Amino acid sequence: MNHTVELAPHRFAGLVAPAVDRAFAAGLQAGRDRGAAGLSQRYGGPAATGFLVEFRTRLAEPGGIVDEPGFAAVTRYRDAAECRRALDKQVAYGMLHRRPDGGIAATERGLAFLGELWGLQAEVTAELWAGHEERVVRLVEAFGRLLAYALVLDAERPDAAGAAFAATAPPYEPDGTPPGVLLLNRLGTLRHHRADAHAAAWSAAGHTARSVAALPPGPERLAIDLETDRRAAGPYAVLTAEERLTVLADLAALPG
Incomplete structure (x- = not known):
């Protein structure tokens, strides 16, 4: 097999996406099973902590800010008015601070919650992926390179940069952060x-967030998915074909 042809970046983008989704969902579910709900409840429950969890990779950093375009991009498939009401509640709970420019930042209480969340995630990912430490380390290195290259590409082409990625990258990684986190x-x-690549693909095809969500399987959806793969492919050029195979194998082998 010619791996260079079979796993060209745009093809790899389509293959790796569901594997990434599965591993990510498994890590989150392990946290829920282990007590994330109880942790959230001590701070007011989901109504107080929801967006802190969703934007944790930016808001956990002291001084980290999510701007309005970034918030709108991450929540693009949800009702905007409902999101604003939910955000108002989290501000009222004292977990988030709304800036004059419309951006949001974590309060001291919000940062304390995220610090505890980091500790919980460290415990649950260590248990979930126990026995796979070498795979986790390889994946951490690979995805670190992918994120770094994606940021470089966005800096070189700011007109093509996605707002959701910009709102969450680079993730906050204080010294000593465990590999699972x-x-x-x-x-x-x-x-x-x-997600930004997908939004750009369906927007170019004349869709809205609502209309693309209702689009049935068929040639039009397939065309959007293939265009998504093409637009999402850029960072994967930083990996060799062999490294792409290793990433797929390591993700597939992770429990969850």
């Missing part, structure tokens, strides 16, 4: 890169 957050951040 690094992997979970790097996977989640790269998912936003693909």
Whole structure:
């Protein structure tokens, strides 16, 4: 087999996306099973913590800000008015601060919650992926390179940069962050890169967030998916064909 042809970046983008989704979802579910709901409840429940969790890779960093375009991009498939009301509640709970320019930042209480969340995620990912430490380390390194290259590409072509990725990347990684947390957050951040590529693809095809969500399987959806792969492919050029195969194998082998 000619791996260079079979796993060209745009083809790899389509193959790796569901594997990334599976590993990321497994890490989040392990946290829910282990007590994330209880942690959230101590701070007011999902109504108080929802956006802190969703934007944790930016808001956990002291001084980290999510601007209005980034917030809108990450929540693009949800009702905007409902999102604003939910955000108002989290501000009222004292977890988030709304800036004069419309951006949001974590309060001291919000940062305390995220610090505890980091600790919980460290425990659950260590348990979930126990026995796969070498794979996790390889994936952390690979996805670190992918994120770094994606940021370079966005800096070179700001007109093509995606707002959701910009709102979450680079993920906050303080010294001593365990490999499982690094992997979970790097996977989640790269998912936003693909989400931006998907939004650009359906927008170019004349769709809105609502209309594309209702689009049935068929040639039009396939064309959008293939265009998404093409637009999402850029970062994967930093990996060799052999490294792409290794990433797929390592993701497939992770429990969850």
